[in-house]
Amino acid sequence: MRDIIPVMSDVAIDNVRRLETLIMDQPQIEFETLHVLHGGMYARTVTIPAGGLITGALIKIPTMLIISGAVTVYTDDGPADFIGYHVIPAAAGRKTAFLAQIDTELTMMFPTAARTVEEAEAEFTDETDLLVSRAGKNTVMTGDMICQA
Numbered sequence: 351m352r353d354i355i356p357v358m359s360d361v362a363i364d365n366v367r368r369l370e371t372l373i374m375d376q377p378q379i380e381f382e383t384l385h386v387l388h389g390g391m392y393a394r395t396v397t398i399p400a401g402g403l404i405t406g407a408l409i410k411i412p413t414m415l416i417i418s419g420a421v422t423v424y425t426d427d428g429p430a431d432f433i434g435y436h437v438i439p440a441a442a443g444r445k446t447a448f449l450a451q452i453d454t455e456l457t458m459m460f461p462t463a464a465r466t467v468e469e470a471e472a473e474f475t476d477e478t479d480l481l482v483s484r485a486g487k488n489t490v491m492t493g494d495m496i497c498q499a
Contacts, residue, residue: 353436355415355425357443362426363408366445369424370405370480379404383483385467388493392470393459396482398450407477408445411460415440419454423447 358366379402384395398404398421417423420433424447432438433451440458448456464470467490471478478484 353438355423355430355438355440355444355446356427357441358426358445362424363445366405366424366447369447373403373405378485381482381486383481383486383488385470385483385488385490386492387462387464387467387470388491390461390463391459392462392464392467392473393457394470394483395455395457398448398454398456400450400452400454402450403447404482405447406445407475407480408443409440409458409474410442410476411474412442413440413458413460413474414438416457416459417454418457420451421454421456422449422451424449 379399381396386393396404398419415438417432417436417438418434420431422429422431425444448454458474460474462470462473464473467483467488468478471481471483475481
């Protein structure tokens with residue numbers, strides 16, 4: 351079991367890009383992205399349904415990735431299976447593919463000064479046009495929404 355998602359080589363990133371091109375012609379999964387901006391942190395969560403295959407944008411900053419479910423992740427070292435709950439350091443310079451065996455939640459998070467989802471997305475990738483949040487349903491939560499007791 352790997353406990354980190356490392357930086358990926360240009361060859362591995364190109365492999366994911368080729369896969370991305372192939373699946374773009376297939377029926378697309380409709381996603382809802384939950385965004386949370388709070389306390390200088392940004393987190394985004396998507397659920398991949400069982401059997402779903404998705405590719406990620408090229409990530410340009412280090413993040414934490416939380417996986418809950420059962421998913422195969424394509425990395426530079428080949429496929430890695432994550433079953434259960436994992437909190438994983440994930441390097442900048444990665445473009446991964448995920449194949450879910452069961453419904454699987456993925457949460458990516460990182461520290462930020464961003465004030466909007468769009469700013470946070472531009473901070474972690476230059477491929478914002480490929481993000482599922484740009485075409486799907488979004489729910490945004492901020493620290494401003496927290497009620498004071």
